[in-house]
Amino acid sequence: MMSPLDIRVGWYLAxxxxxxxxxxxxxxIVFVMLLTFLNLVVVTGMLVGIVDGISKLYREQQTGDVIxxxxxxxxxxxxxxxxxxxxxxxxxxxxxxxxxxxGATIEANxxxxxDQNEKANSTGANVFGVDxxxxxxxSNLASFVGEGQYLEPSDYDEILIGSQLIxxxxxxxxxxxxxxxxxxxxxxxxRITIGGVTRExxxxxxxxxxxxxxxxxxxxxxEKEVRELMGRNDYNVNQIAIRLKEGYDPIAxxxxxxxxxxGRVATVQTFSEAIPNGVEEVRSTFxxxxxxxxxxxxxxxxxxxxxxxxxxxxxRRKFIxxxxxIGISGEAIEISYMFQSLFYAMIGVTVGLLVLYGFxxxxxxxxxxxxxxxxxxxxxxxxGTMLRVALLALATVIAGYIPARMIVxxxxxxxxLGRN
Amino acid sequence: xxxxxxxxxxxxLEKTFKTGTVVTPxxxxxxxxxxxxxxxxxxxxSGAGKSTLxxxxxxxxxxxxxxxxxxxxxxxxxxEREKMRxxxxxxxxxxxxYALMPELTALENVVLPLLMKRFSxxxxxxxxxxxxxxxxxxxxxxxxxxxxxxxxQQRVSIARAIAERPxxxxxxxxxxxxxxxxxxxxxxIFRELHSDGQTIVMVTHEEEYGAMTERxxxxxxxxVLSGEPASDKRx
Ligand SMILES: Nc1ncnc2c1ncn2[C@@H]1O[C@H](COP(=O)(O)OP(=O)(O)OP(=O)(O)O)[C@@H](O)[C@H]1O
Ligand SMILES: [Mg+2]
Numbered sequence: 001m002m003s004p005l006d007i008r009v010g011w012y013l014a015x016x017x018x019x020x021x022x023x024x025x026x027x028x029i030v031f032v033m034l035l036t037f038l039n040l041v042v043v044t045g046m047l048v049g050i051v052d053g054i055s056k057l058y059r060e061q062q063t064g065d066v067i068x069x070x071x072x073x074x075x076x077x078x079x080x081x082x083x084x085x086x087x088x089x090x091x092x093x094x095x096x097x098x099x100x101x102x103g104a105t106i107e108a109n110x111x112x113x114x115d116q117n118e119k120a121n122s123t124g125a126n127v128f129g130v131d132x133x134x135x136x137x138x139s140n141l142a143s144f145v146g147e148g149q150y151l152e153p154s155d156y157d158e159i160l161i162g163s164q165l166i167x168x169x170x171x172x173x174x175x176x177x178x179x180x181x182x183x184x185x186x187x188x189x190x191r192i193t194i195g196g197v198t199r200e201x202x203x204x205x206x207x208x209x210x211x212x213x214x215x216x217x218x219x220x221x222x223e224k225e226v227r228e229l230m231g232r233n234d235y236n237v238n239q240i241a242i243r244l245k246e247g248y249d250p251i252a253x254x255x256x257x258x259x260x261x262x263g264r265v266a267t268v269q270t271f272s273e274a275i276p277n278g279v280e281e282v283r284s285t286f287x288x289x290x291x292x293x294x295x296x297x298x299x300x301x302x303x304x305x306x307x308x309x310x311x312x313x314x315x316r317r318k319f320i321x322x323x324x325x326i327g328i329s330g331e332a333i334e335i336s337y338m339f340q341s342l343f344y345a346m347i348g349v350t351v352g353l354l355v356l357y358g359f360x361x362x363x364x365x366x367x368x369x370x371x372x373x374x375x376x377x378x379x380x381x382x383x384g385t386m387l388r389v390a391l392l393a394l395a396t397v398i399a400g401y402i403p404a405r406m407i408v409x410x411x412x413x414x415x416x417l418g419r420n
Numbered sequence: 421x422x423x424x425x426x427x428x429x430x431x432x433l434e435k436t437f438k439t440g441t442v443v444t445p446x447x448x449x450x451x452x453x454x455x456x457x458x459x460x461x462x463x464x465x466s467g468a469g470k471s472t473l474x475x476x477x478x479x480x481x482x483x484x485x486x487x488x489x490x491x492x493x494x495x496x497x498x499x500e501r502e503k504m505r506x507x508x509x510x511x512x513x514x515x516x517x518y519a520l521m522p523e524l525t526a527l528e529n530v531v532l533p534l535l536m537k538r539f540s541x542x543x544x545x546x547x548x549x550x551x552x553x554x555x556x557x558x559x560x561x562x563x564x565x566x567x568x569x570x571x572x573q574q575r576v577s578i579a580r581a582i583a584e585r586p587x588x589x590x591x592x593x594x595x596x597x598x599x600x601x602x603x604x605x606x607x608x609i610f611r612e613l614h615s616d617g618q619t620i621v622m623v624t625h626e627e628e629y630g631a632m633t634e635r636x637x638x639x640x641x642x643x644v645l646s647g648e649p650a651s652d653k654r655x
Contacts, residue, residue, distance in 0.1 A: 009532065319521050413481050416515070
């Protein structure tokens with residue numbers, strides 16, 4: 001079929017055709033290939049990145065690398081303070097945040113409510129009792145305070161409230177159970193009810209983040225007051241989020257904790273296990289959608305190459321006939337077109353790889369794209385990218401081969417004489 | 421297989437074109453031969469079948485019936501691939517229009533078929549240079565076809581055809597698109613090649629150029645009219 005000799009002659013022809021083709025044409029084709037490559041990698045990467053962005057938010061702002069939490073059958077982690085001391089003493093641990101957590105109801109505008117029949121402006125929320133200093137070190141919580149101030153450990157009857165609970169930020173709108181609070185600003189008073197106990201507290205600050213951040217629907221209070229409200233005189237907390245030092249494996253650490261006995265009184269999970277249900281499914285759905293969109297791009301690129309090579313070969317049909325006439329093999333001519341297609345694809349891919357790993361991935365990682373549902377990053381692991389490179393190369397080589405073959409197989413003499 | 425001393429011989433060669441219901445007999449039994457080292461011209465009025473005959477003999481086309489012998493070997497029964505090899509290794513072609521690849525320089529156009537013949541790149545370049553030297557184009561090696569005159573392009577074609585001395589050089593009206601001066605140069609090159617022993621089969625319209633060859637074969641209505649020796653008419 002295709003001998004080394006054909007490849008040699010094909011390569012000789014291709015090199016010169018590429019070198020002497022119009023820089024504008026080449027530039028345009030390479031540009032199409034570049035866009036196709038980026039489309040192939042970035043669309044899926046971004047869609048997956050949206051979900052990974054959510055995972056990343058949970059990992060950074062809530063779970064840490066490993067989280068110890070209350071088992072379903074319990075109301076708190078027994079023996080919390082001993083467990084915290086044990087975890088603190090482990091060499092892998094960088095920092096932790098221990099939290100009291102409870103469902104709560106928050107009501108605003110009760111003072112201006114004149115009609116008893118008017119629906120109360122209240123919403124459900126998760127209340128976290130935290131050590132403001134430790135929590136800030138853990139999740140950078142203070143940096144998200146968009147209005148008002150962060151908590152002081154000595155604060156009493158003061159809370160931080162997540163933006164999704166407030167109607168000017170919320171995109172929840174009329175989601176049942178989530179009726180955002182109206183006219184709530186730093187300094188506003190709201191009623192908070194935890195386990196039947198109601199308190200009037202002042203909003204000290206508002207946590208402004210993307211909707212899918214775990215902080216967005218949270219209410220934060222200094223731990224002392226939450227402990228009182230929940231009646232936890234034993235100091236037993238509900239969750240201990242653990243951040244590991246650089247280089248330690250969350251799975252190995254989870255197993256260590258589980259086996260150390262912590263697993264008997266608490267649930268120990270890595271960040272990926274602790275993520276809300278469905279996120280993993282959403283991730284694979286998005287990946288499939290991304291792949292579907294990319295395949296369209298791949299088809300478009302193949303057609304582009306097909307047309308370019310077809311036009312090139314058709315306009316050179318006479319010369320192709322003459323080459324065959326003087327004894328140049330058809331395979332060599334076909335190979336020359338395959339080399340040309342491959343060249344366009346590979347230049348596009350090379351530029352694409354530089355743009356992707358030299359700019360897009362690091363830049364977006366440092367400055368995530370702020371979307372309503374998460375801060376999206378681009379997820380483009382090298383093996384997956386290389387698979388797509390191979391796919392693009394294969395598609396373009398085939399797209400170059402077919403039109404070349406269509407012209408080359410035509411009768412030699414007909415080609416020379418320009419007959420059909 | 422029959423004995424023959426000719427470099428090229430056809431026996432009762434027929435070619436009939438069929439387009440739909442239209443049947444056009446063009447060659448109606450051509451017996452033609454060329455001896456080794458002979459320079460033959462094929463002449464005749466337009467539409468007589470000169471080009472058609474040349475394409476059959478040079479294995480670019482498939483005759484309807486008849487036999488073709490190249491250097492004593494049966495050629496009409498060869499496979500397409502074998503014909504291609506024969507065109508590559510044993511024939512040289514000069515077409516009416518300048519048939520050079522537009523993206524290849526003069527030198528590269530001559531190098532290409534040599535690469536196909538398994539020459540090393542360096543050896544191919546050396547041969548191509550010397551062939552271009554023979555047609556007087558040593559100063560134009562790096563020119564693309566677009567930067568060559570018609571006559572120069574035709575000389576590159578000749579260089580490509582003769583770079584590795586072919587058994588037979590076929591030329592279909594090599595001077596048809598050229599002015600008189602360029603045509604004379606081309607014919608001068610052919611004469612020189614012939615004096616080196618090159619077998620040449622050439623189609624031409626010009627009596628003047630036909631007269632330069634050793635023998636004129638006149639074709640009319642698909643048949644050979646005469647095979648008159650032309651040497652005595654040479655100036
Ligand atoms: N593919 C074809 N189908 C039908 N008829 C054809 C075909 N090719 C050639 N012919 C006919 O065959 C005849 C001979 O054509 P050919 O090209 O061999 O003539 P020629 O002697 O070379 O003429 P010219 O001097 O004009 O080049 C012409 O009448 C032409 O119309
Ligand atoms: Mg003709």
